[in-house]
Amino acid sequence: MPASHAGDIADDRRALERLCVATRLVRPVAELIRFVASAEGVLTPDLKRRLPGRGVWVTASRAAFGEAVRKKAFARALKRPVAVPDGLGATIEALLERRALEMLSLANKAGLVVAGFAKVMERVQAGRATAVIQAAEGAPDGARKLASAAHRAYLGGGAPVFITNFRSSQLDLALGRTNVIHAALGAGPASAGFLDRAAALAFWRDGGLASAGPAPDPEPPSHADDEPFTDADRPATDGEHAGLDGDRGDPPGFGTE
Numbered sequence: 001m002p003a004s005h006a007g008d009i010a011d012d013r014r015a016l017e018r019l020c021v022a023t024r025l026v027r028p029v030a031e032l033i034r035f036v037a038s039a040e041g042v043l044t045p046d047l048k049r050r051l052p053g054r055g056v057w058v059t060a061s062r063a064a065f066g067e068a069v070r071k072k073a074f075a076r077a078l079k080r081p082v083a084v085p086d087g088l089g090a091t092i093e094a095l096l097e098r099r100a101l102e103m104l105s106l107a108n109k110a111g112l113v114v115a116g117f118a119k120v121m122e123r124v125q126a127g128r129a130t131a132v133i134q135a136a137e138g139a140p141d142g143a144r145k146l147a148s149a150a151h152r153a154y155l156g157g158g159a160p161v162f163i164t165n166f167r168s169s170q171l172d173l174a175l176g177r178t179n180v181i182h183a184a185l186g187a188g189p190a191s192a193g194f195l196d197r198a199a200a201l202a203f204w205r206d207g208g209l210a211s212a213g214p215a216p217d218p219e220p221p222s223h224a225d226d227e228p229f230t231d232a233d234r235p236a237t238d239g240e241h242a243g244l245d246g247d248r249g250d251p252p253g254f255g256t257e
Contacts, residue, residue: 013049018057021073022064031203032057033065033092035074043074043084045092047099054078060200061207062089096204100197101166101174104133107190108175113183115175117142120184127153129160129184130191131198135168138181146182160184163198165205 012018013034017026034046034055046055056077058068066089068074075082085091107113114123123129124146132150134143143162150159171180185191 012055012057018055020059020064021056021077022058022068022071025059027059029057031060033060037074037078037080037082041081041083043082043088045088045095047092047095060204062093062204063207065089065092093201093204096197096201097166097170100194100201101170103190103194103197104171104174104185105176107185107188107194110188110190112186112188112191113175115171115177115180115183117182120182121146121149123184123186124149124160125153128186130187131161131163131185131195133163133166133171133183133185135166135171135181136164137168138164142182161195161198165198165201 015029017028018032018034019026020032029049034049034051034057036044036046036051036053036055038044044051049055056074058064058073069084074084104113114120120129120132124132129150132146134146143164147162150162154160168179168181171183172178175183185194
């Protein structure tokens with residue numbers, strides 16, 4: 001066997017698939033989180049798969065992580081005592097949020113993002129939105145109108161992904177603006193990277209893509225489908241939203257990667 005191939009097998013960071021110690025299923029590494037033990041024996045997530053040492057892999061969902069902790073699977077797989085810090089699951093979620101928002105910021109710097117309900121609606125109606133983001137505080141009526149517009153504009157398929165994973169305060173930081181409720185992304189590498197990371201965050205939270213999936217089926221509109229959209233239809237949210245969460249700091253665990 002060539003030495004380089006032997007090294008690939010010995011170094012689990014180069015693997016394409018690994019066994020999840022919680023579910024006992026072999027999955028692509030993109031669907032797993034790698035963990036290592038620090039020199040002090042503390043379990044440490046290795047989201048970028050770069051940390052040295054023996055790794056143990058778990059399906060990248062909060063439920064699978066909790067099952068691995070319950071089964072004491074980390075110590076068995078690492079063949080040594082391992083301390084699992086309290087709140088490690090919350091730290092992982094914060095890190096996944098950070099990675100997604102960092103990529104959103106890069107997409108914004110690349111000129112791929114517009115913000116504000118009117119601009120987002122314009123991009124959706126023109127069929128130029130790869131993804132639509134509505135902050136968790138956004139009004140359901142705004143989501144319904146955007147979904148209706150997407151269903152009309154993308155009859156041939158390719159409708160934008162709708163994402164509701166993030167708070168307005170997080171979008172403010174990522175986009176360098178204030179009171180962001182709605183944003184839309186155009187096509188580009190940074191947008192694709194953001195979508196991958198947003199999907200990973202949704203999978204961690206609920207094991208699926210409920211918060212980062214295709215455009216939802218719109219509710220029956222309160223006006224005729226052929227009625228033109230005007231500023232009077234715009235919810236008073238973007239740029240006018242008050243009472244948002246004032247927290248602008250990084251969540252716990254940031255900077256640990």
